[in-house]
Amino acid sequence: MPSYKLHYFPIRARGELIRLLFAAAGKTFTDQHITFADWPSKKPEMPTGQLPVLEIDGEKLSQSLTIARYLSREFGLAGDNSLDQARADQVTDTISDLLGEFFKYAFEKDAAKKEEIKTKLFDSVLPTFATNVTKFLDMNKTKSGYFVGKKLTVADLAVYEGFEDFLLVDPKSLDKHPKLVAHRKLVLTNPKVKAYLDKRPKTDVIGLSQGHLNSCTIRLNSPVDRHPAQRLTAIHSHKMPSYKLIYFTVRGRGELIRLAFAASGQSYDEEKVTFETWPALKPKMPTKQLPVLEVDGKQLTQSLAIARYLGREFGLAGEGNMDQFLVDQVIDTGADALTAYVKWYFEKEETKKAELKKELVDTTIPKFAEILTNYLENSGGKNGFFVGSKLSLADLACHETFTDFLQLNPDCLKDYPKLAANRQKVEENANVKQYLSSRPESVI
Structure with a gap:
C-alpha cells in the first residue's frame, strides 16, 4: 500500500477534489497544509513551483486534475472503461473551467470590480455551466442519477464540489436546476463521502477554518480494492469506431487531437467550422464549445479529455x-x-x-x-x-x-x-x- 501525502494550502479550491477522492475510496493520506506565510520557502521544493502536489512514497507529482485522474483510476472511481473515463473527464474538465471563473470573483480585491464580476458570474456564467453539466447528466443512458454508469465516479465528486462555492455565496443558486440538486443528494448517500463532509469545517468561500491550518493526518476506514490499470484500458469492439472531429480552421485546442490521430495512423473525418458558420452550429454542441469529437455518433467534449481518450485507445498514454x-x-x-x-x-x-x-x-x-x-x-x-x-x-x-x-x-x-x-x-x-x-x- 503506497503512502500518500497531499501538499496544499489550508483551503478547498484546487485541492478538494483530491481530498474527496481519498474520502470516497476510504484511503489514508496525510494532508500537509502549507500556510501562505510558509509558501515562499516551500515553493522551490515543488516540481513546478505550484500546488497542489501529491507525494507518493516520496515521489512528488503535480497538476491538480492529473492527480485526481490518477487517484480515480487507482481507486476505481474513473469509470469501467476508456470511453467512460472520457465521459468522466469531460465533466471534470468543465467543472475546472467553472472554478476558474469563480476564482476570478473570489480573489478580486477591488470591491466595485468584485461586485461586477459577481453579477456576471451568477446571472450568466453559472446558468450556462449548470445547463451544460445537466446535459452531461442526461447523456448517461443508465438514468442512474450519476454522470457515468451506475455508480459514483470522479465526475460526481467534481460536480458536487464545483457548485459548493456558489451555494455558499447564494444557497438558492441551483434552484432552477433541479437535476443538479437531486444529484447533490445522491452523492451524499455515499456514507464515506457524507462522513467526510460532515466533519469538514463549515467555511466561507474556498477556505478552511483556522483550526485546520496545521498539518494533519486524515484516516479513513474500509479501503476499497484497487482497480488494476488493465481494467481501465479501452474495451474494443470488433468494429473499428468512426471518428469525426468538429473544430475551427486553426490549430488551437484541437491540434493535440489531430496529432494523436496522425501519430497513430488512424483515419478520421474533420468538420472544419468557420467563425461565420459557428453561431448556427453552436446550439448543437454539448457545451456550446469546440472541439467536439464524435465517436460512432456520440459526442465527446473538452479538448484534453478527448486527447487522453484517444491516447488510451491508440497506445499513446503510457503502459500503466x-x-x-x-x-x-x-x-x-x-x-x-x-x-x-x-x-x-x-x-x-x-x-x-x-x-x-x-x-x-x-x-x-x-x-x-x-x-x-x-x-x-x-x-x-x-x-x-x-x-x-x-x-x-x-x-x-x-x-x-x-x-x-x-x-x-x-x-x-x-x-x-x-x-x-x-x-x-x-x-x-x-x-x-x-x-x-x-x-x-x-x-x-
Whole structure:
C-alpha cells in the first residue's frame, strides 16, 4: 500500500477534489497544509513551483486534475472503461473551467470590480455551466442519477464540489436546476463521502477554518480494492469506431487531437467550422464549445479529455497508471502554456499586446521550458522521450506547445537542448512527419 501525502494550502479550491477522492475510496493520506506565510520557502521544493502536489512514497507529482485522474483510476472511481473515463473527464474538465471563473470573483480585491464580476458570474456564467453539466447528466443512458454508469465516479465528486462555492455565496443558486440538486443528494448517500463532509469545517468561500491550518493526518476506514490499470484500458469492439472531429480552421485546442490521430495512423473525418458558420452550429454542441469529437455518433467534449481518450485507445498514454499520470502532467502543463499564448494572441490593444509578448518571451516561455525539462529529466523516459521508450501524448503536447512559442522567439529552445532533441524525436516519427509536412502554417 503506497503512502500518500497531499501538499496544499489550508483551503478547498484546487485541492478538494483530491481530498474527496481519498474520502470516497476510504484511503489514508496525510494532508500537509502549507500556510501562505510558509509558501515562499516551500515553493522551490515543488516540481513546478505550484500546488497542489501529491507525494507518493516520496515521489512528488503535480497538476491538480492529473492527480485526481490518477487517484480515480487507482481507486476505481474513473469509470469501467476508456470511453467512460472520457465521459468522466469531460465533466471534470468543465467543472475546472467553472472554478476558474469563480476564482476570478473570489480573489478580486477591488470591491466595485468584485461586485461586477459577481453579477456576471451568477446571472450568466453559472446558468450556462449548470445547463451544460445537466446535459452531461442526461447523456448517461443508465438514468442512474450519476454522470457515468451506475455508480459514483470522479465526475460526481467534481460536480458536487464545483457548485459548493456558489451555494455558499447564494444557497438558492441551483434552484432552477433541479437535476443538479437531486444529484447533490445522491452523492451524499455515499456514507464515506457524507462522513467526510460532515466533519469538514463549515467555511466561507474556498477556505478552511483556522483550526485546520496545521498539518494533519486524515484516516479513513474500509479501503476499497484497487482497480488494476488493465481494467481501465479501452474495451474494443470488433468494429473499428468512426471518428469525426468538429473544430475551427486553426490549430488551437484541437491540434493535440489531430496529432494523436496522425501519430497513430488512424483515419478520421474533420468538420472544419468557420467563425461565420459557428453561431448556427453552436446550439448543437454539448457545451456550446469546440472541439467536439464524435465517436460512432456520440459526442465527446473538452479538448484534453478527448486527447487522453484517444491516447488510451491508440497506445499513446503510457503502459500503466503511473505512466498515464506522467503523460498527463505534461499535457496539462502544455495547456497552461497555451492559455498564456492565447491571451497574447487575442489581445487587441497594441500597447498591451506588446507588453504581453515581452512577458511571454522574457518570463513565461523560459518558465515552461524549465518545467518541461524537469519532467523530461525526471519522468523515467528513455531515448529522449518523456515517458517510457516510445512516443506518447506527452511528446506531442510539448511539440505543439513550442510550435506556438517558437513563432514568438525562434531561439527559445537554444538554452534547452533536451527539449530541442525531444522535438526532433517527434518529427522523426514517420506518421507525424508526414502530417506536419502537409499542415498549413498558422499563428495559432
